[in-house]
Amino acid sequence: MIEVKGLVKTYGQKRAVDGVSFTVRRGDILGFLGPNGAGKSTTMKMLTGFLRPDAGRATVDGIDVTEDPVAVKSKLGYLPESAPAYPEMTVAEFLGFIAEIRGFRAKEAALAAVDRAIGLTHLTPVRSQSIETLSKGFKQRVGFAQALLHDPAALVLDEPTDGLDPNQKNEVRSLIKSMAAQKAVILSTHILEEVDAICNRVIIISQGRVVADETPDSLRARKPGARLDEIFRELTRGDI
Amino acid sequence: MRQIIPIFKREFLGYFRSPVAYVFLIAFLLISVSLAFSRYGGFFRAGVASMESYFTFFPWLFMFIVPAVGMRLWSEEKRSGTVELLFTLPVTTLEAVLGKFLAGWAFLAIAVLLSFPMAFTVGYLGAPDWGVILTTYLGAILMAGGYLGVCALASATTKNQVISFVISLGACAVLLFLGFSSFTETLEGVLPLALADALANFSFITHFDAFTKGIIDPKDVIFFLSLMGFTLFLNVVVLER
Numbered sequence: 001m002i003e004v005k006g007l008v009k010t011y012g013q014k015r016a017v018d019g020v021s022f023t024v025r026r027g028d029i030l031g032f033l034g035p036n037g038a039g040k041s042t043t044m045k046m047l048t049g050f051l052r053p054d055a056g057r058a059t060v061d062g063i064d065v066t067e068d069p070v071a072v073k074s075k076l077g078y079l080p081e082s083a084p085a086y087p088e089m090t091v092a093e094f095l096g097f098i099a100e101i102r103g104f105r106a107k108e109a110a111l112a113a114v115d116r117a118i119g120l121t122h123l124t125p126v127r128s129q130s131i132e133t134l135s136k137g138f139k140q141r142v143g144f145a146q147a148l149l150h151d152p153a154a155l156v157l158d159e160p161t162d163g164l165d166p167n168q169k170n171e172v173r174s175l176i177k178s179m180a181a182q183k184a185v186i187l188s189t190h191i192l193e194e195v196d197a198i199c200n201r202v203i204i205i206s207q208g209r210v211v212a213d214e215t216p217d218s219l220r221a222r223k224p225g226a227r228l229d230e231i232f233r234e235l236t237r238g239d240i
Numbered sequence: 241m242r243q244i245i246p247i248f249k250r251e252f253l254g255y256f257r258s259p260v261a262y263v264f265l266i267a268f269l270l271i272s273v274s275l276a277f278s279r280y281g282g283f284f285r286a287g288v289a290s291m292e293s294y295f296t297f298f299p300w301l302f303m304f305i306v307p308a309v310g311m312r313l314w315s316e317e318k319r320s321g322t323v324e325l326l327f328t329l330p331v332t333t334l335e336a337v338l339g340k341f342l343a344g345w346a347f348l349a350i351a352v353l354l355s356f357p358m359a360f361t362v363g364y365l366g367a368p369d370w371g372v373i374l375t376t377y378l379g380a381i382l383m384a385g386g387y388l389g390v391c392a393l394a395s396a397t398t399k400n401q402v403i404s405f406v407i408s409l410g411a412c413a414v415l416l417f418l419g420f421s422s423f424t425e426t427l428e429g430v431l432p433l434a435l436a437d438a439l440a441n442f443s444f445i446t447h448f449d450a451f452t453k454g455i456i457d458p459k460d461v462i463f464f465l466s467l468m469g470f471t472l473f474l475n476v477v478v479l480e481r
Contacts, residue, residue: 045324070332074330084320084325085322089250100249101246101331102329
């Protein structure tokens, strides 16, 4: 479904992403782990067509993102970090705009898609509230609703549970889990329990390189008896 | 190109979702009308049923007012991070640039057209040449588009709205002052004559003038349209960089 091969991105002197490769199949929930600044967000931005890679390629369903960005973007649902949205719009207006731009041109179809997304993410109580007045948890859910509004085959989520309280975190996790059977999901996080809770594969990235790509169980087996964060610290030592 | 429509709609309605639009429209109409009635405009003293004293300030007024509309076009998206959302939706850069520009232009056109009570007043007081009034409105809207193209481009270069406003204001001022002989003479002293002459052709006042006399010169229409085309092209280039 998603295939990333040798992606490279350099900012000035710093190589933010240095030859990252991985594949994600339908049904996978891939946890993308790494310290801040390791290159998680940059990789996601290249995969979703926001940044142009300096080298390497990313394909979704066999379509190269640099060759046909619009086709790739219409297949993906993307939640950027800190869930940006137009603050002056209400939740329903904002999701209506997303529906229209995602190709739901008929009023009823757009409304049905918006209702579905609002239902999935439990946004009904704030439906006609403007986004700038929402709490962080609700804002995050608006971003989430926006990403899955068109029921995409692949979801890319940059820190989907960031800023949520424990209950909301659980809710978002079970939502991701419930959708995962038919979708390819990539989510970045620096919460290690999250990987344990929902991911069936883990990639750890450090200084722009992939240092581990395996199941949570085999990650644990690297050092029997040790806690996940100890293994994590060992693998990402270069970033400290 | 179908994606222009949702972007246009969101941007255009966005002006009215905040108080910005109303503050802007009221300020624009108050200032423009008071200038016409002021001693510099001399609307009554002229004793002529025309809107000349109203429109004569437009190139000056636009120098401040269009940057105020244009500064947020891209700077705000960059600042709030929504630019990442917008460009990971299935739209091309050109569609986004056109949708946003047309929305800003439509908003400015509404501001200009809301001066219609002035036209009715003139019609009530005397027998104006309606043809001239129509061509002047057309010219004013085209000129607004030209200014807005420059401002949209400036806005795409920075995520800071203040910087965007100042760059826009500076660029618009140059385009305006090119119409004054004292400014172009200074240029001729610094630049080669041919270049200074070529630059003088970019004056907004000269191109707007013919419209206020009831003349639609294709040369002027093409000037404003090609300026918009060129700045929008650069806008796409800057954003894709």
